[in-house]
Amino acid sequence: MKKEYKYASIFFAIIAVGVMSISYFYDEVDLKRNTTNDITTLDKTFLRTSPELKGISGYINTSSEELDQDIEGKVVLYDFWTYSCINCIRTLPHLTAWDEKYSEEGLVIVGIHTPEFEFEKEYDNVVFATEKFGIKYPVIQDNDKETWNEFQNRYWPRKYIADHEGYIRFDHIGEGAYAETEKVIQLLLEERSVALGNTLEKKELVNLDEYKHATFRTPELYFGFNFAEGRNQLGNQEGFSKNQIVTYQLPEKMKQHYFYMEGMWKNNNDGMKLISESGKIVLNFNAKQVNIVASESATLFIEYDGKEIPEEVRGKDVSPEGTVKISEPRLYNLIDSQLEGPHEIIIQVQSPGFEIFTFTFG
Template identity: 55%
Template structure:
């Protein structure tokens, strides 16, 4: 009997070993800092040796902040003076982006830890939706997330384009001479990013003849781990759906028209369905009828919505009022969510990825829905 299972057992062990090696290799690759293109020779890397000359040939200089329409926690002239001789972390973000929001605890912690050692963080707020261009809305978000570093409003994406950027969030770190030495797209990579901050601060302080000693301990904050099989982001504005139409209602998108939507009996995972009359707008759907609903069969452990308009939303899961064990942080009594300021609301949170059918019922004409995002 044992001889009959010996070959499959050996094969299974070999496969398992291969998977482990591959996983370790991918993990090692993932842990590497995402540096911008430049000179990657040993001479070009950050060094703790004060005698070693850093070869910066091939590294790009950080561009000027251009087309800025507003300043928070700073003034234009003040910010220009602050940048001089500082290690600068440029964080390109927007306040209704859940991926951006998840990075903020780390960024604010770095600001608190290193701002008096030569680190300057500049939040470049580049909006995805029109309501994010309003400086008062951005100020509310800055207060909500405890941001004390300078934030500039890049409403026309001129600085975004100057950085040749295409992503939210994205972090660039420039050394004290203005060369971009590190580039990271998206969430994660926090330990690698902080190590780069430490190395560049040490390099700066040695170059300027300052005390180069710095703590090597890293900020410890639990990272959110998204499910790989989660539902992708769902967009409700007709201008955002090219190549990814996830509207399951048979009436479809009709730009700038009021459409009386219906929900079919058969529904597909990762699609959304509407009931009631909704106006198709460039970035959103606006409720026109006295009431309406949104149904989403989804997969994930967290559900977030981006909305505008003062409204009370009733949340149901699988045909029943959402259980308190699944409440997102913005859900109140009896499964109700009061949305007021335009922005991001967390409505479902579970301990693991699950499949459910979510329904949002609303009785407030003028309510707008922009996106659903899942974790």
């Protein structure tokens, strides 16, 4: 009888996973059905219109009234981003270039800042980031993911483009496809121009370098127990302990793509906070670029393959002495190499209160 219960439980678990997978698949199919492979389509019967921008907690470079007026009758690119996301950051030069190039021809870019971490909800932090990245187009704060949910979005970054009648004609997940996206912008601006009885001068596409990722790289690693569910790559046998202070010890052997801690660390929802006077983080990775998202004032000492970081692979936030000054909550670039490969990085911290949220790679 016990075996029967066991097999029944396994059977129903398989069914549940299958139902969830099918549901997820059809959600994505339904979302894609709202755009069209034939961007020149005249039949918009099955296209959805842009959802309402809901639950906005802050406006940057605009106001609620100004934004409503600005997007009326315009081609609108909605960009879901968050300022510590490296994939989002890499897309921003293209967005700012498109804004400068096409804003007077009827394009409005709306940056929908939907935070991943708590510190990204702070208005001043987002203002600082928009200024740092040279963003002059409107940015709205979607701290409670209300607009994110209205768009049925699940990804950072993601770009939706609506025509001048408000129909979503194109969307793209992640980095890349810049030429394709700009061609859509040009086509929809041309449609708008024709509808207004005007003509537009044909322009060359923006020519910016696109980041070339490593072909095989370590996946993003999360330090928060909530974020790590289903993707736990904390290698210490002590593991995560929800909202508790844990004393971690480094094991003799360490696996690639897993991070290891030393010292006393508080396990928080979205990251880890150093409690002891010092701590250490060790990671064996495969990538060209290594970044961390961190906060609180601290000085980090970085070792690369057991030595100081060579100048040719030193990230932009690393000093010639191999240190990183953590001064505000954001993404910090530690390693930036032209070549990918397996390496070890050791981060030594002498600053209690230091918080780390994630490793990201390129």
